Amino acid sequence: MMALPSHWRRPLAVLVVAWLALAALYYPTGAAMVEIWNRSETFAHAWVVPPLSVWLVWRLRGELAVLVPQSSPMWLVALLPLGALWLLGDLASANAATQFALVGMGVVLVPAVLGSPIASRVMFPLGFLFFAVPFGDFLTPWLVERTADFTVLAVRATGIPVFREGTQFVIPTGSWSVVQACSGIRYLMASVMVGTLFAYLNYQSNRKRWAFVGVSVVTPLVANWLRAYMIVMLGHLSGNRLAVGVDHIIYGWVFFGIIMLAMFMMGARWADPDPVQRTTTVPEQGARVNGSRWAPLTWVAALVLLAVPALWRMHTAEVIDHAQAPVLQPAKLAGWQWQPVPLTGWEPHYVNPAARLHGHWVADADGATVGLYVGYYRHQTYGRQLVTSVNRLVNDEEFTPWAQTSSGVTNLGDQAWRTAELRGQALSQVSGDGSGALRLRALHVYWVGGRYFVSDWQAKLYGAWQQFLGHGDDAAAVVVYANKATVGPDDRLLRDFLRQHGAMLEQQLQATRAAAGRASQ
Template sequence: MSAESVLGRADARAGMWVVGLFFLALLYVYHATALSMVAIWARSETFAHGFLILPISLWLIYIRWDEIATVRPQPNLFLSALLLPVGLVWLVAALVDVQVLQQLALVAMVIVGTWSVLGIRLGRMLAFPLLFLFFAVPMGQGLVAPMMEYTATSTVWLIEMTGIPVYREGLFFTLPSGRWSVVEACSGVRYIIASVTVGTLYAYLTYRSMWRRALFVLVSAIVPVFANSARAYIIVMLGHLSDMSIATGADHLVYGWVFFGLVVFVLFWLGSFFREDQRAETRGAVAQGQDKSVVTDAAVAIVVAGLVAVAAAAVAPLMATMVVADKGGVQQQSLDFPDAAGDWTSVRGSSWRWLPPSRLAGQRSAFYQRDGVVMGLYVQFDDGLFENAEVVGSSGLFTLEDSWERVLQQGKYNVALPDGSIQVDEAQLRGRGSELLVWSWYLIGSVSTSNNYEAKILQLKTSVGINGPGIYRVVLAMPMVSSLEATREQMQRFFNKHGEALYNGLQP
């Protein structure tokens, strides 16, 4: 082995050590974001694979170390400048409490910082192990609701095609043999995430052409969607044919994972017929044409690049401590609900047991009655009791998995509010002896909305003092009367009488 080769491998090891120290520095500076990821991995079966992502990335680097070590690091300080806009993304996400965006920004900093220390050539060689780290970010919860709806629809359709009568109410359906419901675990999202994660790794190790890799990842994302419908149908049929004696408890989760394992096995088996991993991979000359004059200064340049990367990455948290960002966080404890107006009278409570689910500790309510019909008015807010609690994201949350209430239908409905007409989140619920119509939306500063993305923008404005203080979720509930339209009309009339007084009472 030549002296230059020895020095090159030493430089590569030095580069990896500096990258490791940069990674540890990021974990220290952004410890809250990193811990939020670990907490989700620990409590959620859907994202438990996050514990394996970093070890897998390190293993992918290890198996190619002999090749990687032949390329001398060429630090690029210009790449470190990219850490500033990535840090700005993290800062904005921190101001509006978007954890997933903070976590994505943290992983992006790891990648950009690594490239700035090692250089573009080594960065290209490490591209997949580094980009694979994005799978550690627990994201995909937004798919749960649509996948639950799709699973219920497709399962009911398959049952009907079998010739078995079935009656559906939202995510609940009834067969002659028993009742079933589609809960979050049945959505198939965890199967999709697991399949895409493993499928991406398999495609990288098995194929060389980008189109084959992309195609296999695409198939890995699509197959679980249909496989989950087949899984749900099989479980329902097992329960139906066994007179609800099997596949009706925890065992149906076991059957689900066994079925998913078989699907993945078949997918990988079919993919193996098109493997390219045995083909010699052509790469550019990795150790030729390097300037020998940089050998002696390489270690110093690597360390300087690492220090610059750490400094650039630390700018965003420093700005976060300097920005006055109340974020509308802790709200007033006593809210001024409007006095009963017109032919409405105040009452102490309602006959229904339903309460709007909340991600916060702060909630106040008031009840009004007219002609024997009670109207419930709820306001949710962050009272500072729970850390990292936030209002935004809960407008469409009407029931919990273990609640007695069922969502018969859910959508948007146009309502006239004191600050203009908006589309609120609307749900028709059926519970124990009651059927309710519920409206839900946010009041952020002086603006109403039910759109989570618009609410986050408004929350950011509130954080920097542009939009005015106060972040609330407002919920209006009423028992169904003669028809849906008649109930909507009464709810609108109630708010016409009390809305302005409510909004005035919510202003600090």
């Protein structure tokens, strides 16, 4: 076992201290990342990323031992945008932004403390660390749609009639649904991580490496589509005795494992021979200390730049332990009577709002009904924020008697609203005339600091900017909905309702914001 060269001891100790300081200053960010590794099967592979990065560096220990660590102050500049990214992400409660910034700061410390020549030798192991960031959930809806597209197309090509609605479809032997667990995001994340590592270890040409990474992206997508088709066909041909329940998960992983094994076996056929090890010598003492005059100043500056964003955030964060929760009251609308019970058994899936209002109005004139849901968020933090991948109209990760069958965006004057159609799947969720499953039409939008958004990232950024300006983080999900049989063409009932009473709803949200602000002072 190689002993640590003397000229490496102090710089390496400084790097370890800097990493420990980074971990201490940004502990909540790191803890949130580890929590996702623990609870999400999609990102369970991230547990092996740090050990693999260490092993990749260890493989290069012979080459690194003879290099002279020399601090590179120019790399300190990179800590400024990374700190700003972390601060913006923390204000917006955006896990991906804070976690990418955290890993980025840890990576930048290497060239800042040890120097660019050393960092260039370990560039891949450092970059590989970014696979530890749980990122990519935003692809899930797109992957679900593409899986449903391929499965329905393939089943029809087989000669089986299919009726499709959204991501659900019916064939003569039963009904199927493509949910988030069928998206293939787990396969994709694991394949890209392992494929990138395989390409680095087996190829010397960057062209070959990028080509194999591309294969590792395309292969799990196609494999997941074939897996979904195979499961439907197994169920169909076996009279729904095979590939149902937990069986289809087992079959899916077995099929995916076979495909991945074939991919790596094929890739190994074009592997390059290992490079010839370089002959190096230990530098002279004078070279070891050359350029070290500015090192202590660089080390101190790095620690200061690391601390500024975290300490600034600690100083400006609101004290919310004893803050009073906002109280939502329905607006008083002329010609409508408020009923404090939901219009149906459906409720939007918004997690941990600070306050919630769900009921419906009944028109005095004709008895028309319009449902309203408001999930109000204040003092947002991780697990209690408005814009997140788990907040949606229907939670398809668990069994629910409701499904969202369509979505879109429409303009109401100069304001955009999201549209959605929902269908009750349980026998209890039937239309009033007994003709079939109850269907709802919904218009929904984000209300953030007095402005409306249909875009997730725009709502996130504006909320972070409001916090940065000291205006608070009040935000809400606003959903108006009605029975599809009563809304008329082009959602006329909901549109007319919002044109007439949208200003009153806005005033009520503003009043809630003002009252909660006064109570917290």
